[in-house]
Amino acid sequence: MHNITFKTLSPQSQTPLSTSRPLNIAVAGTGYVGLVSGVCMAHRGHYVTCVDINEKKITMMQQGLSPIYEQDLEELMSLNEERLNYTTDYKYAYKNADAIFIGVGTPEQPDGSANLSYIATVARQIAETVEKDCLVVVKSTVPVGTNDKVEQFIKDFLVNDIKVEVASNPEFLAQGTAVRDTLEAARIIIGTNSIEAEDTLMAVYEPFGLPIVSVSRRSAEMIKYAANDFLALKISYMNDIANLCELVGADIEDVARGMGFDCRIGSKFLNAGIGYGGSCFPKDTKALDYLATLHGYELRTVKAAINVNNDQKILLYKKACQRLITFAGLKVAVLGLTFKPGTDDLREAPSLDNIPLLLAQGADIYAYDPVGSENFRKRFPETSSEIEGEYGKGSINYVRSAEAALDGANVCFIFTEWGEIKAVMPEDYKRLMRTPLVYDGRNIYDVNKMRKNGVEYYSIGRK
Numbered sequence: 001m002h003n004i005t006f007k008t009l010s011p012q013s014q015t016p017l018s019t020s021r022p023l024n025i026a027v028a029g030t031g032y033v034g035l036v037s038g039v040c041m042a043h044r045g046h047y048v049t050c051v052d053i054n055e056k057k058i059t060m061m062q063q064g065l066s067p068i069y070e071q072d073l074e075e076l077m078s079l080n081e082e083r084l085n086y087t088t089d090y091k092y093a094y095k096n097a098d099a100i101f102i103g104v105g106t107p108e109q110p111d112g113s114a115n116l117s118y119i120a121t122v123a124r125q126i127a128e129t130v131e132k133d134c135l136v137v138v139k140s141t142v143p144v145g146t147n148d149k150v151e152q153f154i155k156d157f158l159v160n161d162i163k164v165e166v167a168s169n170p171e172f173l174a175q176g177t178a179v180r181d182t183l184e185a186a187r188i189i190i191g192t193n194s195i196e197a198e199d200t201l202m203a204v205y206e207p208f209g210l211p212i213v214s215v216s217r218r219s220a221e222m223i224k225y226a227a228n229d230f231l232a233l234k235i236s237y238m239n240d241i242a243n244l245c246e247l248v249g250a251d252i253e254d255v256a257r258g259m260g261f262d263c264r265i266g267s268k269f270l271n272a273g274i275g276y277g278g279s280c281f282p283k284d285t286k287a288l289d290y291l292a293t294l295h296g297y298e299l300r301t302v303k304a305a306i307n308v309n310n311d312q313k314i315l316l317y318k319k320a321c322q323r324l325i326t327f328a329g330l331k332v333a334v335l336g337l338t339f340k341p342g343t344d345d346l347r348e349a350p351s352l353d354n355i356p357l358l359l360a361q362g363a364d365i366y367a368y369d370p371v372g373s374e375n376f377r378k379r380f381p382e383t384s385s386e387i388e389g390e391y392g393k394g395s396i397n398y399v400r401s402a403e404a405a406l407d408g409a410n411v412c413f414i415f416t417e418w419g420e421i422k423a424v425m426p427e428d429y430k431r432l433m434r435t436p437l438v439y440d441g442r443n444i445y446d447v448n449k450m451r452k453n454g455v456e457y458y459s460i461g462r463k
């Protein structure tokens with residue numbers, strides 16, 4: 001018996017289950033979606049082979065290591081190792097699978113549309129290798145109607161005389177809590193166009209013991225976008241209201257609290273801040289807007305969410321520009337680089353919008369992030385202020401603590417609400433900084449406490 005502790009899972013989710021209908025499952029792509037889904041399906045009793053083209057990643061996983069930073073994932077990989085396989089050999093994985101899940105990326109293209117080339121590659125490999133009837137399940141977020149095309153594409157290239165159907169099964173996992181979001185999901189959406197396909201997906205998900213919403217393929221595809229874009233809209237709405245709160249002397253935290261008690265609104269995702277980032281909301285809002293345009297429809301609400309978010313990301317920088325003559329020669333502390341806590345992911349993080357602006361103005365940046373610095377360094381290598389860098393005359397240094405970033409700083413920007421950053425006390429800013437001037441994009445501190453401790457403090461939607 002393994003002695004494993006989980007940080008995020010309830011007692012029921014921690015125990016592996018055996019199911020009366022275990023399936024042979026292959027999962028294409030071992031990113032956040034593919035790997036987490038594969039490991040969780042093994043935890044619920046299925047035999048899962050995870051496939052990726054990246055040999056380095058596969059070797060890591062074979063050694064029990066997760067290539068992504070995600071709580072409880074490695075522990076779950078270890079607990080279910082008997083039912084998990086990792087390989088680059090897709091033929092071996094696909095040929096006898098009952099179901100093949102596709103969890104590869106659908107990155108945004110310059111025009112906002114989703115790039116489906118990775119899905120097409122996997123679909124073709126499936127068509128050329130499967131040897132028995134199977135269900136292909138698209139987990140990646142794809143524009144409505146894509147599953148129809150994937151099914152036709154597989155049929156066009158099918159080598160053996162077998163039946164392959166396609167189903168839609170969007171996921172709603174958030175990074176940092178991906179394992180919990182999968183094992184304890186609010187609901188599982190399955191989109192199928194036949195009883196057989198529905199039955200196979202029921203066999204996959206019955207052992208999860210969660211509510212299952214079974215709809216048509218197109219509706220399932222739409223649920224994913226509609227849900228994500230609604231959440232993005234909720235955040236942009238709160239950011240819009242927050243900006244107005246500042247102008248009229250109201251406090252967005254109080255406003256959100258008062259709104260959240262109404263169960264028609266709900267208290268979650270009402271946090272105003274420096275805008276949403278990550279791999280989903282920015283991409284999925286643009287993709288739905290693009291899809292609507294293709295059909296001659298203007299999706300005005302989602303467009304508004306996108307516009308508000310674009311402005312929100314550099315709001316604090318603009319405020320700081322009104323207060324300071326220049327950033328040249330100033331030591332700027334940046335606390336938090338990732339798009340949210342609990343992940344090393346930088347995709348669409350507000351830090352990526354702000355740091356080039358600060359560097360171009362000649363700021364000497366001292367950045368701290370508990371896990372994101374290594375990834376950030378790859379895009380913005382450490383430079384010294386003597387060197388005229390690609391982004392202007394500024395410099396960027398990565399430090400190991402919030403205190404080191406704040407030491408002697410003239411101004412501080414907070415971009416991510418990591419626990420390590422929240423642990424910095426108001427008095428520490430006064431003690432450590434040369435001038436305690438703080439721009440907080442996550443409303444971490446009580447305004448009055450900061451003021452009492454002699455900090456000049458600017459946040460979102462609060463006077």
Ligand code: UDX
Pocket residue numbers: 171172173174175176228231235268269270271272273274275276277278279280281339340
């Ligand atoms: C999101 C969805 O939550 C998930 O269901 C979907 O499958 C993928 O997209 P994720 O991007 O990992 O997950 O993170 P999430 O926690 O939803 O946060 C997204 C962004 O919104 C972050 O930048 C976060 O800081 C921001 N946010 C979230 C706010 O600004 N305010 C809030 O109240 C909540």
